[in-house]
Amino acid sequence: MLEISNLIKRYGHDEPVLKGLDLSVEDNSVVAIVGASGAGKSTMLRCINRLVEPTSGSIKLNGSEIVTLRHRDLRRARRKIGMIFQGFNLIDRLTVMENVLSGRLGYVSLFQAITRRYPAADIERAFKLMERVGIAQYANKRADELSGGERQRVGVVRALMQEPEVLLADEPTASLDPRTSEQIMVLLQSLASELSLPVLINIHNVAQARAYTDRIVGLRHGTMIFDGTPADFDKQALDAIYGGIESPEDETATPLGGPESADREARHDAS
Numbered sequence: 001m002l003e004i005s006n007l008i009k010r011y012g013h014d015e016p017v018l019k020g021l022d023l024s025v026e027d028n029s030v031v032a033i034v035g036a037s038g039a040g041k042s043t044m045l046r047c048i049n050r051l052v053e054p055t056s057g058s059i060k061l062n063g064s065e066i067v068t069l070r071h072r073d074l075r076r077a078r079r080k081i082g083m084i085f086q087g088f089n090l091i092d093r094l095t096v097m098e099n100v101l102s103g104r105l106g107y108v109s110l111f112q113a114i115t116r117r118y119p120a121a122d123i124e125r126a127f128k129l130m131e132r133v134g135i136a137q138y139a140n141k142r143a144d145e146l147s148g149g150e151r152q153r154v155g156v157v158r159a160l161m162q163e164p165e166v167l168l169a170d171e172p173t174a175s176l177d178p179r180t181s182e183q184i185m186v187l188l189q190s191l192a193s194e195l196s197l198p199v200l201i202n203i204h205n206v207a208q209a210r211a212y213t214d215r216i217v218g219l220r221h222g223t224m225i226f227d228g229t230p231a232d233f234d235k236q237a238l239d240a241i242y243g244g245i246e247s248p249e250d251e252t253a254t255p256l257g258g259p260e261s262a263d264r265e266a267r268h269d270a271s
C-alpha cells in the first residue's frame with residue numbers, strides 16, 4: 001500500500017506545485033492521475049521515487065517512510081519502485097534481454113552487472129515475465145528493432161524485474177497508437193491484480209483513464225480536486241479539473257460513460 005500525506009513540493013522560492021496532497025492507494029488498485037499540463041502530476045510521481053525531493057510531507061510504501069531516506073537506504077527503497085516511462089527509456093543498442101535484466105541492477109554487484117553475469121534465477125524470471133507480456137520471442141533482438149508497443153512491454157518487464165512494491169507509469173501510452181495504448185493499459189490493469197501491486201498512471205487521455213483504471217484522481221494547480229471512480233467522473237469533474245482548458249477528452253471523441261465496448265474488445269485481444 002502507498003500512503004501519501006500532506007505532500008508539499010516547492011521548486012526554489014516559487015509557489016508550491018504540490019499543495020498538501022493526501023492519497024492512499026491499495027494493492028491491486030490502478031489509479032489514474034489526470035490534470036492539465038503543469039498541474040503537478042509528474043512532480044507527484046517523481047516525489048514518490050525521490051527523483052524530485054519533496055519539500056515536506058510523508059510517503060510510505062508498505063509502512064516504510066520514503067521521504068527521509070538517504071544514501072544506501074534510499075537506493076534500497078528505489079528498487080521497490082518500478083517506473084514506466086512515456087519514451088520507454090530503453091538502451092537501444094542492447095538486446096531486449098539485456099534491457100530487461102537491467103531491472104536487476106539494484107540487486108546485483110557491480111561486477112555482475114558489468115560482466116553481465118546475472119544469476120540464473122534472474123534470467124529465468126526474465127523469460128517468464130517476457131512470456132507473460134508476449135515479447136519472449138524478441139529476447140535477443142536489439143531494443144531499437146521493436147515497435148513502440150513492444151518496447152513499452154520491455155519497459156514494463158524491466159520494471160517488474162525489480163520486484164516492485166508499486167508501479168509508477170508516467171504517460172505510458174502517450175507515444176503509442178490508440179489500439180496499442182489500450183493493450184498496454186489492459187496489461188497494467190491485469191498486472192496490478194496478478195502481482196497485487198498499487199499502480200499509479202499519469203495520463204492525459206481521459207477516456208483511457210476511465211476505461212482502464214479503478215479510480216481517478218484529478219489535480220488542478222497542485223491540489224487534488226477529484227478522487228473517485230470512473231463512473232463518478234462526470235462532466236462537472238472534467239470541467240473542474242480542466243476548467244476552460246481544452247481537455248484531452250476531446251481528442252478521443254468518446255462520450256462520457258461510453259468506452260466500454262472498445263474496452264471489452266481490447267481486453268479480449270490484449271491479454
Ligand SMILES: Nc1ncnc2c1ncn2[C@@H]1O[C@H](COP(=O)(O)OP(=O)(O)OP(=O)(O)O)[C@@H](O)[C@H]1O
Nearest residue numbers: 011012017035036037038039040041042043044202
Ligand atoms: N525542475 C523544475 N524546476 C522548476 N519548476 C518545475 C520543475 N519541474 C516542474 N516544474 C514546474 O512545476 C509545475 C508542475 O509540473 P509537472 O511537470 O509536475 O506538471 P504535469 O502535471 O506533470 O504536467 P504535464 O502534463 O505537462 O507533464 C509546472 O509549473 C512546472 O513548470
